[in-house]
Amino acid sequence: MDRPLPQITLKERRDRTVAQLCEAFAQDRLELAEFESRLDVAHRAATAGELDALLADLPAPAAPASPDAASDPRARTASAMREAIRESRTFLAFMGGVERRGNWAPARKNLVIAIMGGADLDFREVTLPPGETEVYIFAMMGGVDIVVPPGLNVDASGIAIMGGFAHASARHTADPNAPILRINGFCFMGGVDISIRHRGETPKDARVREREERHRLRDEQRRLRGRE
Numbered sequence: 001m002d003r004p005l006p007q008i009t010l011k012e013r014r015d016r017t018v019a020q021l022c023e024a025f026a027q028d029r030l031e032l033a034e035f036e037s038r039l040d041v042a043h044r045a046a047t048a049g050e051l052d053a054l055l056a057d058l059p060a061p062a063a064p065a066s067p068d069a070a071s072d073p074r075a076r077t078a079s080a081m082r083e084a085i086r087e088s089r090t091f092l093a094f095m096g097g098v099e100r101r102g103n104w105a106p107a108r109k110n111l112v113i114a115i116m117g118g119a120d121l122d123f124r125e126v127t128l129p130p131g132e133t134e135v136y137i138f139a140m141m142g143g144v145d146i147v148v149p150p151g152l153n154v155d156a157s158g159i160a161i162m163g164g165f166a167h168a169s170a171r172h173t174a175d176p177n178a179p180i181l182r183i184n185g186f187c188f189m190g191g192v193d194i195s196i197r198h199r200g201e202t203p204k205d206a207r208v209r210e211r212e213e214r215h216r217l218r219d220e221q222r223r224l225r226g227r228e
Helices: 010-026 032-044 048-055 067-071 073-084 203-227
Strands: 088-094 097-100 109-115 118-122 132-140 143-148 153-161 164-167 180-188 191-196
Touching (some): 010 032, 109 118, 109 143, 132 143, 153 164, 164 180, 191 203
Parallel strands (some): 088 109
């Protein structure tokens, strides 16, 4: 006797709907205003039909690879190559967390969504390609921490409502071919923090280094004033 298929709960269906909306936004299939509107409807939806209506005009998600393809070394190599040159990527922290550290591979366009969750992206060991790498952040009652190495060109801007969008200033290289990390976004009752740290440096180490640098700068200014 065949066992009945397990029923998908409304929460699971809502989570899948949110994930598909995020992917559609990352692929430029939805404008920001429409994306935010559909997210709001998804969180208030009381029936599966309401959730399905949000995806009716969007293409179905790609089917997962078959087990045979996953075990084929050539298929894995091809997948890795596609991943290396990926145009868009979505990081979703929905009542949870997402983290990327070490030598990971960001896409050209990266969408970070933190809804009652947190995201941590560390770019210190990442080799960015020439040109722009974009990070768009949408944080609602969540937080996003981004760590960049000294010398990386970072162009950051954002809107915060009952929250904060903090960016530490840094010296930019004058090389016109140098990579640029362009960060912008929106946070509501949440926070975005972009900090500068050397590789392997902890937040405490960074604070100590910055304090020592300020002291050296102050001493140098005093020494120069003493020569006048």
